[in-house]
Amino acid sequence: MAKESRLAASLCIISAARDPAVVERVTRAAVISRDGKNFPQTSVLNVFADHDYNRSVITIVGPLSKLGDPVVSACTEALNLIDLHQHTGVHPCLGAVDLVPVYPLAKDVGLDECGDVAETIGASPYVLNCNVTIDTAEMQVGQRIAASVRASSIGGLPGVQSMALPNKGRIEIACNLLSLPEDCGSAKEVPEDVSTSPACLEARVRELALSEGVSVIGCALVGLTRRQCRALAVKAIAEGIPDYWKLRQVTMM
Template sequence: MASSTLGRKLVACLLNVSEARRKDLVETVAKAALYSTEGVRREGTTVLNIFNDHDYNRSVITIVASIDSIREAVLSACEEACGLIDMHAHTGVHPCMGAVDLIPIYPLGDEVGVKDCAQEALAVAQGLTERVQGTSAFLFGWVDSPLQRGLAQRRKEMGWFKKTPDLGAIRSDIGPRPQKRYGLTGVGASPYVMNCNVTIDTQDVTMGHSIAAAIRESTPGGLPGVQVLALPHEGTVEIACNVESVKGNPSSPLTDEPWPSFSIDGQPYSHAPASLITARVAELAGRQGVGVKGTALVGFTPHECRGLAEFALSQGIAEFWKEQYRIRM
């Protein structure tokens, strides 16, 4: 059966929603990606993972479908989320601006090109603002034409990193000025971005900020593709990393091993491995007498995401997040 998924033009959307404390609500959003309002299953679509974080009050839902099916799956989930999440009532330590905070679309193989993903991301942004009146979006990555600004730059321009963003001062790319009820949603397409969070055994957020600054891509000697925040988390500090895929195949600054790689439109990309990020954080924290408590991947590596999606789709498993721990053991 698995062979039937080979050649499928698969893409992933790691949908970020600003709710985690009501897990049943988040599951309702995930199921909206999989089933029509009449309860009919959307063929060729699976939700691989739901990551909830109570302190952040943020969840990441990993939706995988063919490039032809991803739009309706994502828009249906977004409609559900906007109906259930009111940003007037939201609290959490992680920065956010929207009920649906982020809609990134990533190709899962050479079968899907940059242009395809950009077109679908733009259609999702337009569809969201049309279906849910009052929503608005900014664009990043391949869909931000012609500048193709990255997510970190666009978030900074929009005020995402501020404790209380001034929505009234923001000009969205699509839709009206952001309203508090729904906030502002980032929509884009890019090579796959992993989320890798390393917990250090301290409550000293200032120390966390110094470690984050040292490994951030923009710092000399930092890790390529790594964007970082340091946040208080469950009585410790979490070094929360967005690990962007970068062109080429650099070697690790700590080892000579090549980074995990894949290609898009024939162009090679690679990403810093979680083991390297953990080692670097452990080294920097250790200099200050602090240990590392653990590392969590929010979802999967690009290779894992594709492999599990092919398996889930070949077996007809829609709600894979309920099965993954049994299957992966």
């Protein structure tokens, strides 16, 4: 079994999902270099594509010193393939490559080191994406609920960043759940090791939705928890599987 030493993850978030061929080519660029060889000691663990958002999240993992090349390769391919003049989607869009945060997975990797690798990309503690869908198409209802659960609001939930977006004719409360510090005692007690668990988030959204006279359709995690990501990274690298996402069910929404 490979050690967890120096592991980090990058979420390559691209403004494409409706053309599976584009998502596939960008993902392959994170695995195979221009000379046709696999990037060493790295793997793509997961690909999550949302049709309404027209946005995909590609999870790339490896030792921090090896992560830069596959990430840059994927970003370059995305910039070559995605035409923002033709792009439509309900999620706010910053560019063909929307975000590329780098997260530490191992305790011996610091945020400052991730920042050095990421340079202008950005580094942050691990973030879990969790979306709760409510049974209404009224954006104002969703915006009120999103504002209520946001950590910056009075009475909001710890570590929650949120916004309301239309999705499949309903409203989705799209949330980032910030991870707890590795040395935080309660991190060991929460399966997802985040400040607010998906279950607590869903319960609070359900309560707020009920006060608005609407119900909750369901809750979905986008990608992997930090623990899942770390465990799968160790497995994929130890077994030499650069395209681990193919062994998992790719989520297309």
